[in-house]
Amino acid sequence: MxxxxxxxxxxxxxxxxxxxxxxxxxxxxxxxxxxxxxxxxxxxxxxxxxxxxxxxxxxxxxxxxxxxxxxxxxxxxxxCQPSTTLSTFLDGVAVETLDDVISVIEVRVSLESEAAALAAQRRTPAQLGQLRRLLDQMQEQTAREVSLADLDMEFHLVISQATGNRYLTSIMSSLGQELVPRIRLNNAFSNSPLSQLYLKRRDAEHEDIYNAIARQDAIGAAAAMRLHLTNSRERLIKVINAYG
Structure with missing residues:
Protein backbone atom coordinates (compact mmCIF):
# COMPACT_ATOMS: atom_id res chain seq x y z
CA MET A 1 0.00 0.00 0.00
CA CYS A 80 -0.48 -9.82 11.09
CA GLN A 81 -3.11 -12.39 10.28
CA PRO A 82 -6.04 -12.27 12.75
CA SER A 83 -5.97 -15.04 15.29
CA THR A 84 -7.83 -16.18 18.36
CA THR A 85 -5.91 -14.89 21.34
CA LEU A 86 -6.53 -14.37 25.02
CA SER A 87 -7.84 -10.88 24.23
CA THR A 88 -10.65 -12.46 22.17
CA PHE A 89 -12.09 -13.93 25.35
CA LEU A 90 -11.45 -10.85 27.47
CA ASP A 91 -13.44 -8.62 25.11
CA GLY A 92 -16.67 -9.87 26.70
CA VAL A 93 -15.65 -9.11 30.27
CA ALA A 94 -18.28 -6.94 31.96
CA VAL A 95 -17.26 -4.82 34.95
CA GLU A 96 -20.42 -3.38 36.44
CA THR A 97 -20.39 -3.48 40.25
CA LEU A 98 -17.99 -2.33 42.96
CA ASP A 99 -17.11 -5.97 43.62
CA ASP A 100 -16.29 -6.39 39.92
CA VAL A 101 -13.97 -3.38 39.95
CA ILE A 102 -12.19 -4.60 43.08
CA SER A 103 -11.79 -8.04 41.49
CA VAL A 104 -10.23 -6.46 38.40
CA ILE A 105 -7.78 -4.53 40.61
CA GLU A 106 -6.82 -7.79 42.30
CA VAL A 107 -6.04 -9.26 38.88
CA ARG A 108 -4.01 -6.19 38.08
CA VAL A 109 -1.87 -6.54 41.22
CA SER A 110 -0.33 -9.76 39.93
CA LEU A 111 -0.36 -8.86 36.24
CA GLU A 112 1.02 -5.33 36.45
CA SER A 113 3.56 -5.97 39.20
CA GLU A 114 5.26 -8.46 36.88
CA ALA A 115 4.81 -6.07 33.95
CA ALA A 116 6.56 -3.29 35.89
CA ALA A 117 9.46 -5.61 36.70
CA LEU A 118 9.85 -6.62 33.05
CA ALA A 119 9.51 -3.01 31.90
CA ALA A 120 12.35 -2.01 34.21
CA GLN A 121 14.56 -4.59 32.53
CA ARG A 122 13.47 -4.05 28.92
CA ARG A 123 12.22 -0.47 28.50
CA THR A 124 13.74 1.70 25.80
CA PRO A 125 14.78 5.35 26.26
CA ALA A 126 11.83 6.32 24.04
CA GLN A 127 9.35 4.42 26.25
CA LEU A 128 10.87 5.98 29.36
CA GLY A 129 10.38 9.36 27.73
CA GLN A 130 6.71 8.53 27.04
CA LEU A 131 6.17 7.67 30.70
CA ARG A 132 7.82 10.93 31.79
CA ARG A 133 5.62 13.00 29.48
CA LEU A 134 2.47 11.28 30.71
CA LEU A 135 3.43 11.85 34.34
CA ASP A 136 4.10 15.53 33.67
CA GLN A 137 0.68 15.88 32.01
CA MET A 138 -1.11 14.13 34.88
CA GLN A 139 0.66 16.27 37.47
CA GLU A 140 -0.24 19.42 35.55
CA GLN A 141 -3.89 18.36 35.53
CA THR A 142 -3.79 17.60 39.25
CA ALA A 143 -2.43 21.10 39.89
CA ARG A 144 -5.36 22.53 37.90
CA GLU A 145 -7.77 20.30 39.86
CA VAL A 146 -8.83 18.33 36.81
CA SER A 147 -8.14 14.77 35.75
CA LEU A 148 -8.48 12.65 32.62
CA ALA A 149 -8.60 8.88 33.08
CA ASP A 150 -7.17 8.26 29.62
CA LEU A 151 -3.74 9.57 30.69
CA ASP A 152 -3.76 7.20 33.66
CA MET A 153 -4.71 4.33 31.37
CA GLU A 154 -2.04 5.24 28.82
CA PHE A 155 0.63 5.30 31.55
CA HIS A 156 -0.17 1.69 32.46
CA LEU A 157 -0.40 0.67 28.80
CA VAL A 158 3.05 2.08 28.01
CA ILE A 159 4.46 0.05 30.90
CA SER A 160 2.88 -3.09 29.42
CA GLN A 161 4.33 -2.19 26.00
CA ALA A 162 7.76 -1.73 27.56
CA THR A 163 7.73 -5.39 28.60
CA GLY A 164 8.01 -6.39 24.96
CA ASN A 165 5.38 -9.06 25.71
CA ARG A 166 2.45 -8.66 23.32
CA TYR A 167 0.18 -10.84 25.45
CA LEU A 168 0.51 -8.53 28.44
CA THR A 169 -0.22 -5.57 26.20
CA SER A 170 -3.20 -7.36 24.66
CA ILE A 171 -4.72 -8.13 28.05
CA MET A 172 -4.29 -4.54 29.19
CA SER A 173 -5.80 -3.18 25.97
CA SER A 174 -8.75 -5.61 26.09
CA LEU A 175 -9.73 -4.75 29.64
CA GLY A 176 -9.40 -1.11 28.62
CA GLN A 177 -10.86 1.62 30.76
CA GLU A 178 -12.11 -0.88 33.34
CA LEU A 179 -8.51 -0.93 34.58
CA VAL A 180 -8.79 2.62 35.86
CA PRO A 181 -11.05 2.71 38.93
CA ARG A 182 -11.01 6.53 38.97
CA ILE A 183 -13.52 6.69 36.10
CA ARG A 184 -16.14 4.84 38.15
CA LEU A 185 -16.30 7.52 40.81
CA ASN A 186 -19.31 9.80 40.78
CA ASN A 187 -19.52 13.56 40.33
CA ALA A 188 -19.76 14.20 44.05
CA PHE A 189 -16.35 12.61 44.53
CA SER A 190 -14.87 14.36 41.51
CA ASN A 191 -15.68 17.75 43.06
CA SER A 192 -14.68 16.84 46.61
CA PRO A 193 -11.43 17.55 48.55
CA LEU A 194 -10.91 13.78 48.68
CA SER A 195 -10.51 13.77 44.90
CA GLN A 196 -7.45 16.04 45.06
CA LEU A 197 -5.91 13.93 47.81
CA TYR A 198 -6.48 10.82 45.70
CA LEU A 199 -4.89 12.37 42.63
CA LYS A 200 -1.85 13.70 44.49
CA ARG A 201 -1.18 10.29 46.04
CA ARG A 202 -1.71 8.64 42.66
CA ASP A 203 0.85 10.97 41.12
CA ALA A 204 3.37 10.25 43.88
CA GLU A 205 2.89 6.50 43.46
CA HIS A 206 3.28 6.78 39.69
CA GLU A 207 6.52 8.69 40.28
CA ASP A 208 7.82 5.83 42.43
CA ILE A 209 7.00 3.34 39.66
CA TYR A 210 8.64 5.56 37.05
CA ASN A 211 11.80 6.09 39.12
CA ALA A 212 12.24 2.34 39.63
CA ILE A 213 11.77 1.69 35.91
CA ALA A 214 14.17 4.53 35.06
CA ARG A 215 16.94 3.04 37.20
CA GLN A 216 16.10 -0.45 35.86
CA ASP A 217 15.24 -1.75 39.33
CA ALA A 218 12.92 -4.69 38.60
CA ILE A 219 12.25 -5.56 42.25
CA GLY A 220 11.59 -1.92 43.15
CA ALA A 221 9.28 -1.42 40.16
CA ALA A 222 7.22 -4.50 41.05
CA ALA A 223 6.95 -3.38 44.68
CA ALA A 224 5.96 0.17 43.70
CA MET A 225 3.28 -1.10 41.32
CA ARG A 226 1.93 -3.55 43.89
CA LEU A 227 1.71 -0.79 46.51
CA HIS A 228 0.02 1.58 44.04
CA LEU A 229 -2.65 -0.92 43.03
CA THR A 230 -3.25 -2.10 46.60
CA ASN A 231 -3.67 1.52 47.67
CA SER A 232 -5.99 2.11 44.70
CA ARG A 233 -8.23 -0.70 45.90
CA GLU A 234 -8.38 0.69 49.44
CA ARG A 235 -8.98 4.25 48.22
CA LEU A 236 -11.77 3.08 45.96
CA ILE A 237 -13.55 1.29 48.79
CA LYS A 238 -13.19 4.38 51.00
CA VAL A 239 -14.50 6.71 48.31
CA ILE A 240 -17.49 4.55 47.41
CA ASN A 241 -18.44 4.23 51.07
CA ALA A 242 -18.24 8.00 51.50
CA TYR A 243 -19.78 9.20 48.21
CA GLY A 244 -21.33 6.19 46.46
Whole structure:
Protein backbone atom coordinates (compact mmCIF):
# COMPACT_ATOMS: atom_id res chain seq x y z
CA MET A 1 0.00 0.00 0.00
CA UNK A 2 1.35 3.41 -0.94
CA UNK A 3 1.04 6.30 1.47
CA UNK A 4 -1.21 9.08 0.29
CA UNK A 5 0.34 12.54 0.26
CA UNK A 6 -3.16 13.99 0.66
CA UNK A 7 -3.49 12.70 4.21
CA UNK A 8 -3.53 15.56 6.75
CA UNK A 9 -0.70 15.80 9.30
CA UNK A 10 -1.46 14.39 12.71
CA UNK A 11 -2.98 16.75 15.27
CA UNK A 12 -0.55 17.63 18.02
CA UNK A 13 -3.01 17.23 20.86
CA UNK A 14 -1.56 14.05 22.35
CA UNK A 15 1.45 11.78 22.12
CA UNK A 16 2.21 11.67 18.40
CA UNK A 17 3.53 8.12 18.30
CA UNK A 18 0.38 6.82 20.01
CA UNK A 19 -1.83 8.88 17.70
CA UNK A 20 -0.06 7.47 14.67
CA UNK A 21 -0.32 3.94 16.07
CA UNK A 22 -4.07 4.49 16.64
CA UNK A 23 -4.49 5.70 13.06
CA UNK A 24 -2.67 2.70 11.59
CA UNK A 25 -4.56 0.31 13.87
CA UNK A 26 -7.86 1.84 12.68
CA UNK A 27 -6.79 1.19 9.08
CA UNK A 28 -6.08 -2.42 10.02
CA UNK A 29 -9.49 -2.79 11.67
CA UNK A 30 -11.42 -1.30 8.75
CA UNK A 31 -9.52 -3.31 6.17
CA UNK A 32 -7.62 -0.45 4.53
CA UNK A 33 -4.53 -2.37 5.62
CA UNK A 34 -5.53 -6.01 5.11
CA UNK A 35 -3.93 -9.03 6.80
CA UNK A 36 -0.62 -9.73 5.10
CA UNK A 37 -0.40 -6.25 3.57
CA UNK A 38 2.88 -4.41 3.69
CA UNK A 39 2.79 -1.07 5.49
CA UNK A 40 4.15 2.02 3.75
CA UNK A 41 7.86 2.63 4.30
CA UNK A 42 9.08 4.88 7.12
CA UNK A 43 9.82 7.58 4.57
CA UNK A 44 6.29 7.37 3.13
CA UNK A 45 4.67 7.58 6.56
CA UNK A 46 6.88 10.54 7.51
CA UNK A 47 5.88 12.38 4.33
CA UNK A 48 2.18 11.51 4.65
CA UNK A 49 1.78 12.57 8.29
CA UNK A 50 4.50 15.16 8.87
CA UNK A 51 6.13 13.35 11.79
CA UNK A 52 9.69 12.41 12.65
CA UNK A 53 11.38 9.06 12.09
CA UNK A 54 11.44 8.53 15.87
CA UNK A 55 7.64 8.96 16.06
CA UNK A 56 7.14 6.45 13.24
CA UNK A 57 9.42 3.88 14.86
CA UNK A 58 7.71 4.26 18.25
CA UNK A 59 4.29 3.84 16.62
CA UNK A 60 5.37 0.71 14.74
CA UNK A 61 6.97 -0.64 17.91
CA UNK A 62 3.66 -0.17 19.76
CA UNK A 63 1.76 -2.01 17.02
CA UNK A 64 4.31 -4.79 17.00
CA UNK A 65 4.11 -5.14 20.80
CA UNK A 66 0.33 -5.52 20.58
CA UNK A 67 0.60 -8.15 17.84
CA UNK A 68 -0.96 -6.02 15.09
CA UNK A 69 2.10 -6.02 12.80
CA UNK A 70 5.34 -7.91 12.36
CA UNK A 71 8.63 -6.66 10.94
CA UNK A 72 10.75 -8.74 8.60
CA UNK A 73 14.34 -7.58 8.64
CA UNK A 74 15.32 -5.94 5.38
CA UNK A 75 11.87 -6.45 3.84
CA UNK A 76 9.37 -4.30 5.70
CA UNK A 77 6.48 -4.30 8.19
CA UNK A 78 3.37 -6.38 7.54
CA UNK A 79 -0.12 -6.64 9.04
CA CYS A 80 -0.48 -9.82 11.09
CA GLN A 81 -3.11 -12.39 10.28
CA PRO A 82 -6.04 -12.27 12.75
CA SER A 83 -5.97 -15.04 15.29
CA THR A 84 -7.83 -16.18 18.36
CA THR A 85 -5.91 -14.89 21.34
CA LEU A 86 -6.53 -14.37 25.02
CA SER A 87 -7.84 -10.88 24.23
CA THR A 88 -10.65 -12.46 22.17
CA PHE A 89 -12.09 -13.93 25.35
CA LEU A 90 -11.45 -10.85 27.47
CA ASP A 91 -13.44 -8.62 25.11
CA GLY A 92 -16.67 -9.87 26.70
CA VAL A 93 -15.65 -9.11 30.27
CA ALA A 94 -18.28 -6.94 31.96
CA VAL A 95 -17.26 -4.82 34.95
CA GLU A 96 -20.42 -3.38 36.44
CA THR A 97 -20.39 -3.48 40.25
CA LEU A 98 -17.99 -2.33 42.96
CA ASP A 99 -17.11 -5.97 43.62
CA ASP A 100 -16.29 -6.39 39.92
CA VAL A 101 -13.97 -3.38 39.95
CA ILE A 102 -12.19 -4.60 43.08
CA SER A 103 -11.79 -8.04 41.49
CA VAL A 104 -10.23 -6.46 38.40
CA ILE A 105 -7.78 -4.53 40.61
CA GLU A 106 -6.82 -7.79 42.30
CA VAL A 107 -6.04 -9.26 38.88
CA ARG A 108 -4.01 -6.19 38.08
CA VAL A 109 -1.87 -6.54 41.22
CA SER A 110 -0.33 -9.76 39.93
CA LEU A 111 -0.36 -8.86 36.24
CA GLU A 112 1.02 -5.33 36.45
CA SER A 113 3.56 -5.97 39.20
CA GLU A 114 5.26 -8.46 36.88
CA ALA A 115 4.81 -6.07 33.95
CA ALA A 116 6.56 -3.29 35.89
CA ALA A 117 9.46 -5.61 36.70
CA LEU A 118 9.85 -6.62 33.05
CA ALA A 119 9.51 -3.01 31.90
CA ALA A 120 12.35 -2.01 34.21
CA GLN A 121 14.56 -4.59 32.53
CA ARG A 122 13.47 -4.05 28.92
CA ARG A 123 12.22 -0.47 28.50
CA THR A 124 13.74 1.70 25.80
CA PRO A 125 14.78 5.35 26.26
CA ALA A 126 11.83 6.32 24.04
CA GLN A 127 9.35 4.42 26.25
CA LEU A 128 10.87 5.98 29.36
CA GLY A 129 10.38 9.36 27.73
CA GLN A 130 6.71 8.53 27.04
CA LEU A 131 6.17 7.67 30.70
CA ARG A 132 7.82 10.93 31.79
CA ARG A 133 5.62 13.00 29.48
CA LEU A 134 2.47 11.28 30.71
CA LEU A 135 3.43 11.85 34.34
CA ASP A 136 4.10 15.53 33.67
CA GLN A 137 0.68 15.88 32.01
CA MET A 138 -1.11 14.13 34.88
CA GLN A 139 0.66 16.27 37.47
CA GLU A 140 -0.24 19.42 35.55
CA GLN A 141 -3.89 18.36 35.53
CA THR A 142 -3.79 17.60 39.25
CA ALA A 143 -2.43 21.10 39.89
CA ARG A 144 -5.36 22.53 37.90
CA GLU A 145 -7.77 20.30 39.86
CA VAL A 146 -8.83 18.33 36.81
CA SER A 147 -8.14 14.77 35.75
CA LEU A 148 -8.48 12.65 32.62
CA ALA A 149 -8.60 8.88 33.08
CA ASP A 150 -7.17 8.26 29.62
CA LEU A 151 -3.74 9.57 30.69
CA ASP A 152 -3.76 7.20 33.66
CA MET A 153 -4.71 4.33 31.37
CA GLU A 154 -2.04 5.24 28.82
CA PHE A 155 0.63 5.30 31.55
CA HIS A 156 -0.17 1.69 32.46
CA LEU A 157 -0.40 0.67 28.80
CA VAL A 158 3.05 2.08 28.01
CA ILE A 159 4.46 0.05 30.90
CA SER A 160 2.88 -3.09 29.42
CA GLN A 161 4.33 -2.19 26.00
CA ALA A 162 7.76 -1.73 27.56
CA THR A 163 7.73 -5.39 28.60
CA GLY A 164 8.01 -6.39 24.96
CA ASN A 165 5.38 -9.06 25.71
CA ARG A 166 2.45 -8.66 23.32
CA TYR A 167 0.18 -10.84 25.45
CA LEU A 168 0.51 -8.53 28.44
CA THR A 169 -0.22 -5.57 26.20
CA SER A 170 -3.20 -7.36 24.66
CA ILE A 171 -4.72 -8.13 28.05
CA MET A 172 -4.29 -4.54 29.19
CA SER A 173 -5.80 -3.18 25.97
CA SER A 174 -8.75 -5.61 26.09
CA LEU A 175 -9.73 -4.75 29.64
CA GLY A 176 -9.40 -1.11 28.62
CA GLN A 177 -10.86 1.62 30.76
CA GLU A 178 -12.11 -0.88 33.34
CA LEU A 179 -8.51 -0.93 34.58
CA VAL A 180 -8.79 2.62 35.86
CA PRO A 181 -11.05 2.71 38.93
CA ARG A 182 -11.01 6.53 38.97
CA ILE A 183 -13.52 6.69 36.10
CA ARG A 184 -16.14 4.84 38.15
CA LEU A 185 -16.30 7.52 40.81
CA ASN A 186 -19.31 9.80 40.78
CA ASN A 187 -19.52 13.56 40.33
CA ALA A 188 -19.76 14.20 44.05
CA PHE A 189 -16.35 12.61 44.53
CA SER A 190 -14.87 14.36 41.51
CA ASN A 191 -15.68 17.75 43.06
CA SER A 192 -14.68 16.84 46.61
CA PRO A 193 -11.43 17.55 48.55
CA LEU A 194 -10.91 13.78 48.68
CA SER A 195 -10.51 13.77 44.90
CA GLN A 196 -7.45 16.04 45.06
CA LEU A 197 -5.91 13.93 47.81
CA TYR A 198 -6.48 10.82 45.70
CA LEU A 199 -4.89 12.37 42.63
CA LYS A 200 -1.85 13.70 44.49
CA ARG A 201 -1.18 10.29 46.04
CA ARG A 202 -1.71 8.64 42.66
CA ASP A 203 0.85 10.97 41.12
CA ALA A 204 3.37 10.25 43.88
CA GLU A 205 2.89 6.50 43.46
CA HIS A 206 3.28 6.78 39.69
CA GLU A 207 6.52 8.69 40.28
CA ASP A 208 7.82 5.83 42.43
CA ILE A 209 7.00 3.34 39.66
CA TYR A 210 8.64 5.56 37.05
CA ASN A 211 11.80 6.09 39.12
CA ALA A 212 12.24 2.34 39.63
CA ILE A 213 11.77 1.69 35.91
CA ALA A 214 14.17 4.53 35.06
CA ARG A 215 16.94 3.04 37.20
CA GLN A 216 16.10 -0.45 35.86
CA ASP A 217 15.24 -1.75 39.33
CA ALA A 218 12.92 -4.69 38.60
CA ILE A 219 12.25 -5.56 42.25
CA GLY A 220 11.59 -1.92 43.15
CA ALA A 221 9.28 -1.42 40.16
CA ALA A 222 7.22 -4.50 41.05
CA ALA A 223 6.95 -3.38 44.68
CA ALA A 224 5.96 0.17 43.70
CA MET A 225 3.28 -1.10 41.32
CA ARG A 226 1.93 -3.55 43.89
CA LEU A 227 1.71 -0.79 46.51
CA HIS A 228 0.02 1.58 44.04
CA LEU A 229 -2.65 -0.92 43.03
CA THR A 230 -3.25 -2.10 46.60
CA ASN A 231 -3.67 1.52 47.67
CA SER A 232 -5.99 2.11 44.70
CA ARG A 233 -8.23 -0.70 45.90
CA GLU A 234 -8.38 0.69 49.44
CA ARG A 235 -8.98 4.25 48.22
CA LEU A 236 -11.77 3.08 45.96
CA ILE A 237 -13.55 1.29 48.79
CA LYS A 238 -13.19 4.38 51.00
CA VAL A 239 -14.50 6.71 48.31
CA ILE A 240 -17.49 4.55 47.41
CA ASN A 241 -18.44 4.23 51.07
CA ALA A 242 -18.24 8.00 51.50
CA TYR A 243 -19.78 9.20 48.21
CA GLY A 244 -21.33 6.19 46.46
Missing amino acids: QASSSQPPLRRTKNLSQELADLLEAQIRNGTLAPGAKLPSEAQIIKAHGVSRTVVREALSNLQASGKVTTRQGIGTFV
